Amino acid sequence: MTRSIPRIDAVLVQAVIAGALSFAHLHDLAAAAGQDGWKAWAYPVSVDLLLVAAWRRLRTLRTTGARTGAAWTWFAVALAASLGANVATAGLLDLNDVPEWLRILVAGWPALAFLGGTLLVHTPAAAEPAPVTAPAESAPEPTPAPEPVAQAVESAEPVPALPTPAIEPEHAPEPMNVPPALVDHARKVADAHRAQTGTPIDSNTLRDRLGLPAPMADQLAAQLA
Template sequence: MPNRRATAALAAGAALVTIALTAAAFWLSYEHLHDIAGGNGLSGSRAWAWPATVDLFIVTGELLVLRASLRQTTDWWAIALAALGSVGSVALNISGVGAGASVLAYVVAAVPPTAALVAFGALMRQVHEVLDRISDAPAPKVQPHPDEQPEQAAPGPAAPAAPVGPHSALELHLAPMLSASPEVTADAHLSAPAPAAPPTPAADRTDDELIEAARALATTGPLSLRRMQRELGIGQARAQRIRDAVDNTPAPASEEAAS
């Protein structure tokens, strides 16, 4: 319990620091872009609105990437939006310094948009991990209401008891045990079921076998990377490769007919 509380406290502290870092980096980048807009013909509300056309691409792209990861898909359009906003923000912040400035001035201008991108990506990763744990948690069991009694089968007619008289006795008829014939023992030996083979280790299973196992898991719940690593006993890189193959490979005809 103390370790769990310490882990939760550290996770909350990291989230707060990441949120503060993201807000500060976006504010610095936004202010610099506002100054650039004011020095290039925009004023008032237009100068304040212009930086949003650049920095908000990063926020939109990161949120769409998070949504795609929760849906177990890859949204290249969202990745392109985040990359476009990040490259544009860094380029505009650096170009706003002007020609002939020192190298340190360019570095100072490039730090806020770069930090905003990295910090916001770290924040989205923490949110994704929390949502992933929630989706992997088992569903709570529904307890029956105390007033509801389980249905019981109606009692059938009781079998009549055998009469017990004063002179009744328990009679045992023991027939002599015959030795089993060789044919019977041979048939019984041949018909005995073979012992079940031990499960194949994950390292010895092919990708095709793991893809079939992953498809079977997908029919019982969300096919997250954590669940695949736990259920199939494979690493994160192989779990990502197997899940991509499941997403990009059509299911066999037998499975489509069954569904």
């Protein structure tokens, strides 16, 4: 049985090599600027930690939709410090005679890094919007059972037909203003009724489901037909 040899990721190897070189350049520059002993080793750690913290904070702010200007600023500061050390130790700067302004920058870096890390940690993130919940559908009320129809008693004598009174035409009810949210909710109830029964919902069922007056239920049923 052969063992599978783990494949080495080229990107990871490249990242380790680049990080080690950048770490060494920062150490050499700090030592040349007068920071000897453990202090020279602490400078590359501080620069790399600020770079990683700014990048992680940037990703968090972009996920929540908050402003990323401060995170980008501190990311650029850390990147400039790392890139500047790499360029300065490439032979363009005499490490035996470091200028005064560079000594001032190296000496002031701890306070600058502490300020950047503090601001990154305490930058508030935008609150996530609350999810919009659809109105809960009301439970259908039980439909009363129809009463038994009494049997007609046959009469010995024929009952004279009564004259049918004339029915005057009623005026059509004025259309009611139905809120759009109520129309959307009624459409969901009608779709659920059609899925369960296979028939479109009528105004009586819609009135019982939503607890609406009869004119409004009739108008909603006409819109959903």
